[in-house]
Amino acid sequence: MAFARIAELPQHVGQSVTVRGWVTHLRSSGKVAFIVMRDGTGILQSVVVKSQVTPEVWDLFGTLTQEACIAVTGEVKADARQPGGHELGLANLELFGASPIDYPIQPKEHGIDHLLDNRHFWLRTPRQVAIARIRSEVEQSIHDFFYERDFLRVDTPILTAAIGERSGLFATEYFEEGTAFLAQTGQLYGEAAAAAFGKIYTFGPTFRAEKSKTRRHLTEFWMMEPEVAFADSNDNMQLQEDLLVYVVQRVLERKGAEFKELERDVTKLENVKAPFPRIDYNDAIATLATKGSDTKWGDDLGAEDESLLVADYDRPIFIMNYPKEAKAFYMKENPADPRTVLCNDCLAPEGFGEIIGGSQREDDHDKILHRLREEKLPEAAYDWYLALRKYGTFPHSGFGLGIERTVAWICGTPHIRECIAFPRMMHRLKP
Numbered sequence: 001m002a003f004a005r006i007a008e009l010p011q012h013v014g015q016s017v018t019v020r021g022w023v024t025h026l027r028s029s030g031k032v033a034f035i036v037m038r039d040g041t042g043i044l045q046s047v048v049v050k051s052q053v054t055p056e057v058w059d060l061f062g063t064l065t066q067e068a069c070i071a072v073t074g075e076v077k078a079d080a081r082q083p084g085g086h087e088l089g090l091a092n093l094e095l096f097g098a099s100p101i102d103y104p105i106q107p108k109e110h111g112i113d114h115l116l117d118n119r120h121f122w123l124r125t126p127r128q129v130a131i132a133r134i135r136s137e138v139e140q141s142i143h144d145f146f147y148e149r150d151f152l153r154v155d156t157p158i159l160t161a162a163i164g165e166r167s168g169l170f171a172t173e174y175f176e177e178g179t180a181f182l183a184q185t186g187q188l189y190g191e192a193a194a195a196a197f198g199k200i201y202t203f204g205p206t207f208r209a210e211k212s213k214t215r216r217h218l219t220e221f222w223m224m225e226p227e228v229a230f231a232d233s234n235d236n237m238q239l240q241e242d243l244l245v246y247v248v249q250r251v252l253e254r255k256g257a258e259f260k261e262l263e264r265d266v267t268k269l270e271n272v273k274a275p276f277p278r279i280d281y282n283d284a285i286a287t288l289a290t291k292g293s294d295t296k297w298g299d300d301l302g303a304e305d306e307s308l309l310v311a312d313y314d315r316p317i318f319i320m321n322y323p324k325e326a327k328a329f330y331m332k333e334n335p336a337d338p339r340t341v342l343c344n345d346c347l348a349p350e351g352f353g354e355i356i357g358g359s360q361r362e363d364d365h366d367k368i369l370h371r372l373r374e375e376k377l378p379e380a381a382y383d384w385y386l387a388l389r390k391y392g393t394f395p396h397s398g399f400g401l402g403i404e405r406t407v408a409w410i411c412g413t414p415h416i417r418e419c420i421a422f423p424r425m426m427h428r429l430k431p
């Protein structure tokens, strides 16, 4: 007997196949019954006619419950009225795994805490499947984008000495070496790799022990960080723009069914075309003042400011050249205004906020040492990083794109916790 996944059924019309999966809906008139099941690739309805199956099969149907794992065998018919476009005339039914009736996720509204506590089951529901498929397409399109452009993928360490961004570090004991910290970024290693390989990107989990409980913060999130030798800040924004246009186009082309499931207004994504506006930080502050924000020159922009700024546009925007004190120590001083650095944030439209942070890196040894000291960072942990500025220093730029925030924007989901299979947040380590 041929096994088939539901997505493969178009190739099996008129044939008898076995499909395995989990029950989502059951209904019976006493003489005819219907089983709707899913297998992760689609949904399928089987028709069970009492007079055409054995009494054992009919009785087994009577014991089924939501989420029981079953195998159905029968002839595949094309039927445009059915979800998925097919129906199976059931001849045989087998049960792999019964599912007691107290299955935690019922076809009704559940509160978010209940759903998160049952994330291992919540993942099975159509909306979550659609988000996961879009995430996977986003990730694959990123890999393809960089592969086509001859970037080398470099995997950077997760256990590190005390280096990274400003926000909190997770610590763990590390043999005789003292404390190790979970990486907040792969960037500093990416910079070393860029001098070895020219154009690289990293793709991996990053960790921030921030006590933020917003809809855009996770304690563990995935970040993709390219680093390019001899690229300046303008080249860096160009690369971000090219990447985002490519990714959005690719997901639009391939994930129509998932966008439909999410009821996503894809016309908003169709606007994601080059060029993206490039707005100087000074102008952003002036605009914010006219919109009633009290953010002053020198501050980093908050989520509300970002929403105000992006409201005037239908595509992502760049805010560039922030004041030094608002940004990380490694950003290159702006020769045109040394109070600022050559950097950019990329803000997604529709109020989704910062999805990318990028910059040209400070390549002057003494300047970056000065900034390290100003920020009171542990100099010894950065000795190898400083040495990159001593032996053959080079102009270079890069950025970090947050995968969950990008997926949240593309899917139109307000909270990024749905955009990773098992979210880690301040109060959530399980499941």
Ligand code: 4AD
Residues within 6 Å of the ligand: 165, 184, 185, 186, 187, 208, 210, 216, 217, 218, 219, 221, 223, 225, 226, 354, 355, 356, 357, 358, 359, 398, 399, 400, 401, 402, 403, 404, 405, 406
């Ligand atoms: O702006 P960030 O902190 O930049 C860096 O880490 C740089 N080292 C990147 C680089 O230049 N190579 O983070 C980059 C992106 C943010 O724009 C955001 O999308 C995401 O990472 N991000 C988070 N996503 C989820 N939860 C958090 N707590 C995040 N913090 C940052």
Ligand code: MG
Residues within 6 Å of the ligand: 345, 354, 356, 357
């Ligand atoms: Mg940032």
